[in-house]
Amino acid sequence: MALAEITGVPGKTLTCRCGHGDCSKNPSPDSIDPVDPIDLTDPTGPTSGHSAADAIVDEAAHIADVPTERAPAKTSPAQPVSLSSPAWTLVLDPTGIEVPRLRGHGAIDPALANSLAENSSPITLPDNAHRRPSGLIVVGNRGPAPPVDPTGHGGHQHPPPGALNYAPPARLRRQIVLWDRTCRYPFCSRPSNGCELDHLVTFNHADPQAGGWTVGVNLAPLCTPDHHRKHLGRWLPTMHSDRTITWHKPTTGEEIVTYPR
Secondary structure, eight states: OHHHHHTTOTTOOOOOOSOOTTOTTOOOGGGOOOOOOOOTTOTTOSSTTOOHHHHHHHHHHHHHTOOOSSOOOOOOOOOOOOOOSOSEEEEEOTTSOSOOEETTTEEOOHHHHHHHGGGEEEEEOOTTOOOOOOTTSOOSTTOSOOBOOTTSSTTOSSOOTTTTSSSOOHHHHHHHHHHOOBOOSTTOOOBGGGSEEEESSOOOSSOTTTSOOSSGGGEEEEOHHHHHHHHTTSSEEEEBTTSOEEEEOTTTOOEEEEOOO
16 A cells, blocks of 8 residues: 555555554545546656656655655546545454454454454354364264374374384375364464474373374374464363364363364
């Protein structure tokens, strides 16, 4: 928008959207002067010997109130700028189960959503909204898929090749990236090919035999910030046999399920 204003695009003016009534950078609609449009298709410009580039400079100087040697072109005025268009898009759950989400950003605090609501375009989720299961999700009347081996050994009595090495081999990483397309932490959708592989049951560097092993069912992609959050214990993961992960929040008892696709 700033570039459009500098180059003199008709009706484009950069305005402050902080929302504070006493902001000196937030002019009222009546104080914004209409901008004369420029015909950039005319190679000779608005006047003889006056190029389109010169016309842009003239209009930019006119907007910034800077004197120039040439007067700006006189054409029909553009329409006044409308300041009523919403600045943000909020996705809201009427049941209050899902946290508010800011389009293009992600989950936000409900208090922040309330403060943005006046200048936002809301999208309300239907009451029966639910996530359609992917091909790796067990569906039917059998209930949720059972958890995998809680020891992090993947059900193996003896460690398979590479299980006692901390870094997963390239073949195993490629397989998990294909299984899990995004970061598996709650409220994150970063692509898995840019994530780290985390041992859900912690790898024991002092005694690899006793800790979680480097096997597929004990590894999940987590982006770097969420990898650190996971180790802080704010959400505790449980991997299921269909690669869904149930995240439990100890402080509130809340549970969130994330899916491999």
